[in-house]
Amino acid sequence: MRLYPRRVPDISANRCFSLLAHIDHGKSTLADRILEICKAVDPRDMRAQYLDSMDIERERGITIKAQNVRLNHKGHILNLIDTPGHVDFSYEVSRSLAACEGIVLLVDASQGIEAQTLANCYLAMEHDLAIVAALNKIDLPSADPDRVAAEIERVLGIPASECLPISAKTGAGVPELLDAIIEHIPAPTGDPDAPLQALIFDSYYDAYRGVVSSIRVVEGTLKSNARLRYVQANATHDAEEVGVRLPAPTPVESLGPGEVGYIIAGIKDVGAARVGETVTEAVRSAPALVGYRDPKPMVFCGLYPIDGDEFTELREALEKLRLNDASFTYEPESSGALGFGFRCGFLGLLHMEIVRERLEREYRLSLIATSPNVEYLAHRTDGGVEVVDNPSAMPQSNTLDFIEEPYVTVTILTPTDYVGTLMELCRQRRGDMKKMEYLSEARVELAYELPLGEIVLDFFDQLKSRTKGYASLDYEPLGMRRSELVKVDVLLNAVPVDAFSTIVHRDKAYEYGKKMTSKLRELIPRQLFDVPIQAAIGGRIIARETVKAKRKDVLAKCYGGDITRKRKLIERQKEGKKRMKQIGRVEVPQEAFISALKLEE
Amino acid sequence: MTPALDRPFGVYVHIPFCAARCDYCDFATWTDRSGELITAYVDACVTDVTRRYTREDCPPATSIFFGGGTPSLLPAGELVRILDAIPRVSDAEVTVECNPESADEAKLRSYRDHGVTRLSFGVQSMVPHVLLSLGRVHNPESVERCVGTARDLGFETFNLDLIYGASGESTDDWRRTIERVLELDPPHISASALTVESGTPLARRVGEGECAAPDDDDQAEKYITADELFADAGLDWYEISNWARPGNECRHNRLYWDQGEYLGIGCAAHGHTGALRWWNVRTPERYVDLVRHDGTAEAGSEALGESARSEEAITLSLRTRSGVVADPVQVECSRIVEEGLATWESANLVLTQRGRLLANDATARLLAAGDVVRELAPTGRPAGRG
Secondary structure, eight states, rough: OOOOOOOHHHHEEEEEEEEEEESSHHHHHHHHHHHHHTTOOOOOGOTTTTOOSSSSHHHOOOOOEEEEEEEETEEEEEEEEOOSSSSHHHHHHHHHTTSEEEEEEEEEEEOOOOHHHHHHHHHHTTTEEEEEEEEEESTTTTOOOOOHHHHHHHHHHGGGGGOOOOOTTTTTTHHHHHHHHHHHHHOOOOOTTTTOOEEEEEEEEEETTTEEEEEEEEEEETTOEEEETTTTEEEEEEOOEEEESSSEEEESSEETTTEEEEOOOSSGGGGSSOOOEEEEESSSOOOOOOOOOOOOEEEEEEEEESSSGGGGHHHHHHHHHHHHOOOOEEEEETTTTTEEEEEESSHHHHHHHHHHHHHHHHHHHOOOEEEOOOOOEEETTOEEEEEEESSGGOOOGGEEEEEEEEEEEEEEEEEEGGGHHHHHHHTTTEEEEEEEEEESSSSSEEEEEHHHHHHTTTHHHHHHHTTTTTOOOEEEEEEEEEEEEEEEEEEEEEEEEEGGGGGEHHHHHHHHHHHHHHOOOOSOOOOOOOOOEEEETEEEEEEEEEEEEOOOOOOOOGGGGHHHHHHHHHHHHHHHHHHHETTTEEEEEHHHHHHHHHHHH | OBBSSSOOOEEEEEEEOOOSSOOOOOOOOOOOOOOHHHHHHHHHHHHHHHHHHHOOOOOOOOEEEEEOOOOGGGGHHHHHHHHHSOEEEEEEEEEEOOOTTTTOHHHHHHHHHTOOOEEEEEEEEESSSHHHTTTTTHHHHHHHHHHHHHTTTTOOOEEEEEEETTTTTOOHHHHHHHHHHHHHHOOOEEEEEEOOOOTTTHHHHTTTSSSOOOHHHHHHHHHHHHHHHHTTTOOEEEEEEEEOTTTOOHHHHHHHHOTTTEESTTOOOOEEEETEEEOOOHHHHHHHHHHHHHHHHEEEEEEEOOHHHHHHHHHHTBTTOOOOEEOTTSHHHHHHHHTSSEEEETTTTOOHHHHTTTTTHHHHHHHTTTTSOBBOOOOOHHHHOO
16 A cells, blocks of 8 residues: 655644634635635635535534544644534534644624634633634625624634635635634644544545544554554454545545544445544553543434335345434334334434435435424323333323423524514523623523423424524533423324324423324215214313215216216225225324424424 | 017117317317318218128117217208118107207207107206306307207107206295206106216316316205106106106117117217127227228227126116115115115115115115125116107
8 A cells, every 4th residue: 555655743733623613604615715725726626615414514614523634834734623513513623623623713704703603612712722813705795794702702802913814715814713723722732652543523424444533542543454442332443444535535654743634444324434433452541531521412313214115225225324314313212193113313404404314315305304403301100200202202291290391492593673573582481591692782692491392393493583583593412401391292092193193391382283184184085974073181172173074976977978087086985995004993194194204394 | 660579679879079168078078170070070970880780790779879979960861861870660769869959949950850769968067157167158048948849759758867056046036947847748768976087078177176076965866856846846866967757868878878789889989789888989089980980980999797797787787766675684775775875666776866866876885895795687678758
């Protein structure tokens, strides 16, 4: 194997840094400019958002997977680590930050700092990282760098005079930004001869190579062919290939402290090389680096193939996807209304959307999702406690003492104009205000304690529509709290339809029941008998609609001897019968349930 | 004329011309056509039927049906020209659909003289505002006049065609229609529920909220009213939408429900010969052109496999008074009987009044359940002449 010639024994020339920015604040464009200035990519191969490799990333303008690239600039080696920017992936961000000595805080000079960026910036401060602030898009007429710099100074204590005005689009100010990175971000420290401690901050599955992990060496030296131990997974692997990304993957003999690269070790499942994992030597083991956490799903939903025949395909797709994303969970479940599917757990709503979109796009599946829910603790009257991630599995109300639900602290940054409407939204969602602080005359930071269950429904959409998209949101878990929650069942002719069972606050039960029953009344076809549709809490009916019995179907006459048309009509009806889901005595086409769930979305 | 044979065989002739187009009609009809087209069309029908008889081994017709459109809009001589071109048995049933407005005495006399045995009048309703809402041009009095004329001319049997459930038709309106129609003592009535077919002016009006879509419950009530009043007047149902005094069932109509064979002559007409269901092109111009140059105006056909054929048989037969032969131990059959949709009459499963209203549903269930219905009853051919 030809190896990339190494001549960087001098750690002091290394810089490891990350870009933190809100969606659309220009992070990927800045990364493109940096690649160009450092001549990392042949101009003929350059394309926009070079580091975002997934279609979904490019389309949505977001980064989902962490990427890294090693650049040469003015005698220094710059390791740029591109991080995901969304609250769902805050743990991944924290691991990326743990691989850095500093960050570039990139803020849109007309928009100002946003909630997630702020949260990630606080995270960087907790890690004692150096911060280089840059105000982007100064070429736009709406740019107001002075106001935004003042805001950054007020919120983060970074002197306004140190904020660099740049335009990632035109490239203005970017060389100066690189100089500032070299000047302000400290070089890594570490002993190349110490026992190895290397941090995995991203892993993905490659069909040919197996798992490829992005890695930052903290102490010691990671050598190609070394026998390694993965501490959290408690497994040993051989380093088949160690390399750096220039950005083309390029094998090297070894990586020393403060170096960033990748490792391939014949691993078949990203779950065995998780984000946050510590890699050390098998013979001379070092302890794990601090900060590892098992990814914990926060949001759950049922995923069902619209065509029941695609169940096997769905299972295979989930298996394959999980090779690449160890942070979602799935287990088979069956629903009377939707057939066979999976109960899946996700880090958050965006994560859920991404997984679903990838299943539909990359595996060509048509899926229907039940409405998302969180994980509850059900305290039974006999003192037992159950973890419930599917509302239909909640114990019966007569055996239930009380329910606990996850709470989060929500931070919202918003222009002052929208404070009123956001306070109303948070109040409706059972929020408890903890803080309100003016960042500047124009912008306010709000902090609320809210049940996560209230956020997973449509909180984010509401936030965006009420503030014309100007407010931003971040949240972090706060723990479980006891709430006045009830399980609402929807019954069709006295038989519960599992897909519509939900857990809501007592005060909202009626509203939900009313909405679901009237929606289903429109969608459930008339049967040969009256069908009551009821919403119930335990044995108590809180809403009721009736689908009146069907008395007649098409009695059109047979024109001109056209029997074919009649036969085809009956044939369609017959096929329809076969696709019917039977809920008790009631026959419902699966499409009716799907439409009801779609309306819910 | 040929003596009567055992094998029933029909000829359906489609006359696509109308004085005006009714709002609910999605059938192939054309207004504003020149006399030239009509002559050419009649020529084409004559050529088509003659050619069919020459090339295929068709038996003489036991029933002939001129439908439309408005066959009575043709000059009587033109209609007779087609009729004379069709070989038929001596006691063939020959029906002509008539619009009360265009069926004058001279025309009906000519029909009678040339072998037409049965008239079918498009009455639809006997209430003026209902007729108006259907976009019909005649008035109720013309129906009475026509029926009188037909009787005077010695037509032994005729049909009155009714439509119920139009927008603005009250229950009383429908009852009044039935009563006035029954006063005419018709030997045969067909009554069908107004259906909104896509692409019709009615569909547009319903779509734009100009008038209400027909209501299933209202139509169900009206069916029940009709069925009971007809029965009281001695008219028994023999197919979901057809009632007749015994012996006055339409022989041609029976052919459809018995999977019988018939030729389709004229544009948009359907035929059933051999094991093939086939249909002609939709417009009269294309029909004329194709018959003239290609020799056939068939637009398409389908050959039914054995199972499709038997499912079709069940579908059609279940609509009739004889029902289907079924095995009482089969689950879906007994369920349908339990639910009051059908009753057993010896080995035959026959729809009840409630079942007739839900015939499609009942049929689809029987078919979906699989081998429930084993085979068709060897249904007797219609007893009397239609």
